[in-house]
Amino acid sequence: MNNSLIKFLNSKVDLYNQPSFIGQDPVLIPHRFSAKQDIEIAGFFAAIFAWGNRTTIINKSNELLQLMDNAPYEFCLHHTSTDLKKLEKFKHRTFNATDVLYFVEFFKQHYNHNNSLESAFSKGVKKKDITIENGLVEFYNYFFSLDDVPDRTRKHISSPAKKSTCKRLNMYLRWMVRNDNKGVDLGIWNNIKPAQLICPLDVHVIRVAKKLGLLTRKQNDWQAALELTGELRKLDRTDPVKYDFALFGLGVIEHY
Template sequence: MRKAELKEFLDAKVIQYNNPKFIDSDPIQIPHQFSKKEDIEISGFLTATIAWGNRKSIINNAKRLMGLLDNAPYDFVLNHQETNLEKLQPFVHRTFNGDDTIQFIKSLQHIYKNHGGLEILFAQHAEKDALQNAISKFKTTFFELDHLQRTEKHVSDPLKNSAAKRINMFLRWMVRQDNAGVDFGIWKHLSPSQLSCPLDVHSGNVARKLGLLKRKQNDAKALLELDTNLRKLDPQDPVKYDFALFGLGVFEGF
């Protein structure tokens, strides 16, 4: 398929999947329950963190986690006492357990109290055309506090060759200007042109079939290759094609 045909095909798929109906079956429905900026970004970050495995299970567990945070994630993060954290201990999603949950809440409090919040922290280290360095620096800051070593595996580092799918998905939610009402676009210090596609099994397989990706592993090198090709199709909003790749893979078995 020639570049012009491929762009036309994928643009049509973006329109098909980038609409409010998408929210009903996607973890992005969790931050859509909130209206305050900080509630949206904290609920989005925590939901994206556990977004692997069965989508129904992700959504159910993310709802449960919001309930444990009194459905007021920012207030809980900012004002919790040590005793409030005890009720988080039973929480588990696959390998993300109660200890990890408690550490995440403490680290988020540290970021809001000492680093100006999530948006400022990511924006500080962003490069003109990429956020890989910003994600890596974010991880370092996130684990400045004393923490269990095991919890580090739940925040990916692109500079250690991870595709960082979940954190790139979270950044898409926060940064991408979306007239269709799916992505939030509430972070104004970053631009959609800096975003990377959330690369997973589905989007990777579809990208390979369409000739957008040759590398076999879904790692940081594959992500760079995919990003480069998507930017040729739309340099201003390359990750809108995540909707097309994901939709083709998950809903159409392309």
């Protein structure tokens, strides 16, 4: 790969992978908490809400967390029917109270038997897996394994099996898995390797990646996410998704 391109992208990673990035990004939401389970749940909602304007995503995430008394883990495990009623008016784009209530029930069931949400993603990953693909497929199946799943809620969780780019879940995994001590990604999980992560694909990342010759696929699907990450792996085999900072920053902030 062109050395000048590597140098250019590394400089952009250094520029944007800084604490100053947090304030205007949805990653701000999990950074509000210190307990692992609160970080996981708050971060999950923020990631799932992450389409559209970043300020709106942050505001809606904070609105939901306020309805949970800013204690999402405690709320999910020990809520009363009165507590749940507070959620009935919540709405963010196509995500409504029906969806919130199912998410809360899933978290209640999961955390009653698990200490961390990491196991929900890692249990589908085999030792030889190069990427998180099997983990994401298994997560989708596990997430919707409760009785009486609302059909409408399925659209909010993506899966490689449905050819989705899984942009929001890949972003969430970046937050939870990467631990480079730069202050942005939280790095609280240990059983998934940064090398297995897939770059989150949004319209800005796609545009910049194509302009730089890192992505040629026309369809915006799981294969495109694999293609881009494969190219980024040539730049850094152990941590390819750090370049999400460069591509996103170039696209959103610099309008490259």
